[in-house]
Amino acid sequence: xxxxxxxxxxxxxxxxxxxxxxxxxxxxxxxxxxxxxxxxxxxxxxxxxxxxxxxxxxxxxxxxxxxxxxxxxxxxxxxxxxxxxxxxxxxxxxxxxxxxxxxxxxxxxxxxxxxxxxxxxxxxxxxxxxxxxxxxxxxxxxxxxxxxxxxxxxxxxxxxxxxxxxxxxxxxxxxxxxxxxxxxxxxxxxxxxxxxxxxxxxxxxxxxxxxxxxxxxxxxxxxxxxxxxxxxxxxxxxxxxxxxxxxxxxxxxxxxxxxxxxxxxxxxxxxxxxxxxxxxxxxxxxxxxxxxxxxxxxxxxxxxxxxxxxxxxxxxxxxxxxxxxxxxxxxxxxxxxxxxxxxxxxxxxxxxxxxxxxxxxxxxxxxxxxxxxxxxxxxxxxxxxxxxxxxxxxxxxxxxx
Numbered sequence: 001x002x003x004x005x006x007x008x009x010x011x012x013x014x015x016x017x018x019x020x021x022x023x024x025x026x027x028x029x030x031x032x033x034x035x036x037x038x039x040x041x042x043x044x045x046x047x048x049x050x051x052x053x054x055x056x057x058x059x060x061x062x063x064x065x066x067x068x069x070x071x072x073x074x075x076x077x078x079x080x081x082x083x084x085x086x087x088x089x090x091x092x093x094x095x096x097x098x099x100x101x102x103x104x105x106x107x108x109x110x111x112x113x114x115x116x117x118x119x120x121x122x123x124x125x126x127x128x129x130x131x132x133x134x135x136x137x138x139x140x141x142x143x144x145x146x147x148x149x150x151x152x153x154x155x156x157x158x159x160x161x162x163x164x165x166x167x168x169x170x171x172x173x174x175x176x177x178x179x180x181x182x183x184x185x186x187x188x189x190x191x192x193x194x195x196x197x198x199x200x201x202x203x204x205x206x207x208x209x210x211x212x213x214x215x216x217x218x219x220x221x222x223x224x225x226x227x228x229x230x231x232x233x234x235x236x237x238x239x240x241x242x243x244x245x246x247x248x249x250x251x252x253x254x255x256x257x258x259x260x261x262x263x264x265x266x267x268x269x270x271x272x273x274x275x276x277x278x279x280x281x282x283x284x285x286x287x288x289x290x291x292x293x294x295x296x297x298x299x300x301x302x303x304x305x306x307x308x309x310x311x312x313x314x315x316x317x318x319x320x321x322x323x324x325x326x327x328x329x330x331x332x333x334x335x336x337x338x339x340x341x342x343x344x345x346x347x348x349x350x351x352x353x354x355x356x357x358x359x360x361x362x363x364x365x366x367x368x369x370x371x372x373x374x375x376x377x378x379x380x381x382x383x384x385x386x387x388x389x390x391x392x393x394x395x396x397x398x399x400x401x
Contacts, residue, residue: 083256088204094249125159133162201372
């Protein structure tokens with residue numbers, strides 16, 4: 001017999017506190033600002049004030065830099081709770097959480113200067129196809145354009161991912177013969193912005209484009225993001241890469257969107273009598289069955305993510321480092337959760353009928369948001385191909401695992 005204690009651990013209490021902070025921000029509409037978020041394509045300053053007051057931008061930041069350094073399961077719950085109300089807000093928090101893990105790779109004085117000395121510090125970053133960092137005395141000269149910098153408009157620092165070149169222009173190679181890559185950290189005020197974020201969904205993330213031209217970055221303001229090479233922190237959170245936490249976070253965004261959509265649909269179904277019918281949607285047997293299946297599939301996918309990470313966290317807390325097999329598990333669980341969440345939202349949107357087609361209706365917004373999530377890297381169906389190839393011992397590109 002397993003003895004289950006009802007006395008909460010310190011980690012349990014921290015998790016409950018964080019989740020209560022998320023809930024206090026309003027799982028319904030974050031104080032009625034979702035319309036403003038959609039219109040301005042930004043997170044409004046009053047909402048940002050509340051997020052900073054609750055320290056939700058510091059969920060995965062090391063304690064040594066005045067962060068919370070929470071566990072990935074608690075991180076999932078917080079992001080999911082926020083996403084029930086607004087997906088853009090949750091997306092920005094998830095992105096900022098993964099970016100904040102970079103403090104674990106910086107020299108401690110630098111990490112504290114960037115994050116610890118500024119309670120409103122936020123780091124954002126994005127990819128750039130034609131970028132470069134050229135070695136020079138004391139650091140690098142950085143040139144390029146980076147996009148999809150979610151949360152960049154309210155960030156204090158930005159990360160520019162770059163391939164490294166020697167001063168003579170030749171690629172800097174690692175021991176395996178691959179070109180080295182590093183992420184350069186620069187102040188937001190040092191970049192040139194271009195507003196490109198006119199999108200179907202996740203409009204409030206302001207995932208715009210920024211540029212640098214021959215800009216000097218100190219060597220100690222660059223990181224590899226490879227936890228096996230440069231990680232300074234010893235806690236269990238930093239014995240896995242930020243990529244795994246991104247997968248958890250963005251799966252949580254999807255699950256939160258779906259939860260909000262199903263809850264909203266229940267209100268519609270109880271009250272709406274479709275044209276030409278005599279009873280509300282809730283009395284339709286087909287809808288009843290499809291709702292139950294959507295609920296089961298969403299809960300099962302969510303449980304797969306959380307149960308898998310709980311087991312992995314136990315290993316990490318015992319001093320182990322995350323294995324490829326564990327990374328594969330989170331990869332397939334998170335991608336599966338994103339798509340099961342999409343299926344749940346699609347059901348709710350379709351079953352609600354014309355009610356859901358109007359601008360800024362909660363189902364219309366969630367439909368747009370979830371279909372933007374699935375278009376992002378974490379939602380790629382090709383991840384299942386990678387997982388299947390690895391399972392059968394075939395060549396598998398583990399770049400995004």
